[in-house]
Amino acid sequence: MTFTKTSQKFGQWADSRANTVFGLGFGSEQQLAKFAEKFQEVKDAAKLARDKSQEKMETSSNHSQESGRVTPSNPSTPQASSINGTDDEKISHVGPEAALLMSENDRLKTAVEQSNTNAKKWETELQTLQESNARLEDALTESSANVESWKKQLSVCKEESDALRDKIIELEAQCKEVSLEQERNAQLTAKVQELEAELQDKEQELQNLRKQAEIIPQLMAECESITDKLRTAETKNVELDGRIGGLQADADENRQKQGDMQGELKKFMDILDGKIDELHEFRQGLSKLGVGN
Template sequence: MCSSGFKAFQSKIVLSVLLRLVCICKREQPIYTTRAHVFQIDRTTKKNWVPASKQAVTVSYFYDSTRNSYRIISVDGSKVIINSTITPNMMFTKTSQKFGQWADSRANTVFGLGFSSEQQLAKFAEKFQEVKEAAKTARDKSQEKVELLSNHSQQESGRETPTGNQASSINGTDDEKIFHVGPETVLLKNENDLLKSAVEQSNSNAKNLETELQTLRENNARLVDALQESSANVESWKKQLSASKEESDTLRAKIADLEVQCNEASQEKQRNAQLGVRVQELEAELNDKEQELENLRKQAETIPILMAECESVTSKLQSAEIKNRELEGRIDVLHLDVDESRQKQGNIKGELKKFMDVLDVKLDELHEFRRGLSRLGADN
């Protein structure tokens, strides 16, 4: 009897250990994984983005079954660059065709993700909305549980209060006893009904527990067999584990080489893009030079016409110069004539002045003669 009880106890311990191992393994599992460039907002300026990873890293959604919570986790080597617990109040915003961001008040920062395509960004945003709704549902369920527990505690406290009233009524007067007899019997009847229903429920639960206990015993036996078989296969598992470790090391080395090649390929793509832009600029410059050359050709076609016009203008200019010289000669002659006329005019002015002086003298003489005649007439 003791040996059987000890074996049952041992099997229960083994079952509990296995269940704990299963819970630890299944506690937090990735539900969605993608790759993106991770950024964080500059905490000083709150405007500029600071790259948290030098290249695209793995970004995953994780679900914690024990805490019933969701997180976004990203690891770059041995450094955790994102550890954000999703709450129903969070909002994922698409700021461009390939970039999105969300704010984490617990981490006091804003995370940004740059994707290589619009489809990846849309899938990540859709998954963010789903996880946020699931977090909201989990929060509502926890609140409902808290409310049920509080209501149950209130009901228990409410059930205890009638007993106090009953004691007070028993210790009171005869009138109070008569007054409280009816409600107490009703309460006792109700409690009796509740107790009956609880006993029936407990009986049904006991039967269910017996069936569950039987199934647990069967599962326990199976787990014991599986544990014995697993202990027998530990050595083979160890060998497989060492082989898988070596294979994983080789795969990691290959992944590192592939990442280096991808980086080189991305750099070559950037260089090719820059060269393509430069080629387009040179083609545009070549088109401009060809247009200028065409314009120069058209201008060269008009050069003979311009030369003929220039020759005609030169001949006209020569004839104009000759006429100008002739006019200058005429002007010199006219200057001489003007000087002579000025000199003659001066001589005429001098002669006129002399004549005027003589005329003034004659006029004075005439005045004197007139005065003499007027005197003679007065004397006569």
Template structure:
């Protein structure tokens, strides 16, 4: 089956600065996918993260690793095989807690897998020892004769054995030693051949796993490309919205300038209305002066008529002057009414300007 993802999240990836061993160096420009992978063939767990085509995390989890929360949204762990310290920055505290819980679960699973593998290795080594003991026993008991076996069992030291046996026994012993050496060398070659076969099988498995990983990475790369395309489209939309916002701000600025111009025009109109009011207040004085001048003219004319006409016509002239004065008063009254109408129109014009300013 190869490696399969069992948990995936997104985070900002950091690595410790190898020169200072204190500062964090960002391994990705943005949040990337971080996944737990389980290898069923090796019974191992790994944390893998890919940024584009670059592998930024490839950490095999062991039972001795420890994930530490250094803040509410940041955690780290040390990888002795990679000789570095990885750090992950999450967008929320819940994501960090979930990742830490998963790390603890994977760590316990790796610990149990290690214990099982050690038990299997112990059992296998015990079987190999037993097989080697059986093989040595056959090699020792096969070629020897009953007499030599009894001699090796009951006669004292090796020197005493060599002294008591004859030349034929020494020659037989030399042949037995050469055969034992050949059998030991053959066993070594068989062991090396077996180890090479095991290495070859491991390499084949690694090749299969690497091809599987390449497929997974290709899928992740295609997903990252799709995500980057979506982000580019979103950036284009945001830029278009930003341009529209700038145009709207420009329109608002133009409207504010127009409002200021209208307010200035309104102030000018109010000043004109105030001037007209002052002029309207002066009109009664002008009318009074006009009345005085008219009366003086009438007196002057009457005097002239009195001097030029007879005394009898004086009363008629006075009556005529009175009638003329009444006509002038009527005309002045009409003029006053016209002025009042103009003043009312000015008031209406001012109210209209006030409403126009309020609407703006």
């Protein structure tokens, strides 16, 4: 079996012989890592114990086969059971091949005793591994029950989530309707305010018209007075037009006189310019006379 981390807090392993997949959840990532290390440690220990057991069994089998082959090969050699006395006496009465067989037999006995000791130790380790396996199976069973419980809780949570999601969608739709209604109310409020402002303006205009209607007689009297004043002003305007005509004639006459005076002035200026030129030439002549003297 191989333990695989499928997420930060969940792992699973498969038993290919049983065609089963187990999963286990943890409270933290550290617990998951510790469990994975212990899982691998137990797996390695079980593999090592199995390998050692197989090696010991093969060694014992090989020794037994060698002993079985050596003993019947010398029928003329007397057996140790047929010789009475101590071991030294036995060795002294038998040949070197029998002594070799006896020493080999002792070595095999020692190996068998060591194998029995190892077998007991392996049985103890196997018992420990079986207990660990039982605890793991209990933990897996509990985990499976927890997974089923979590699945049920998850399904319940999903149903609640779906119900809440539908409720949220319904509330959002209601909120949209409320917002649209609020916008309509705001538009209606703005329209009412505009109408109220227009009504106030109309009332103000009506009040102004009433005030103007009150002062209409006064305005009519003032209008008649202004009409009289206008007639008087028109009469004065006719008189002023006559005066303006006389003044224009006087102005034209003055303008004619002014033109004549400008002509005479121009002639005088021309004569004056000639005189100035003559005086200038006379002065230059005097200057030349003064320089000659």
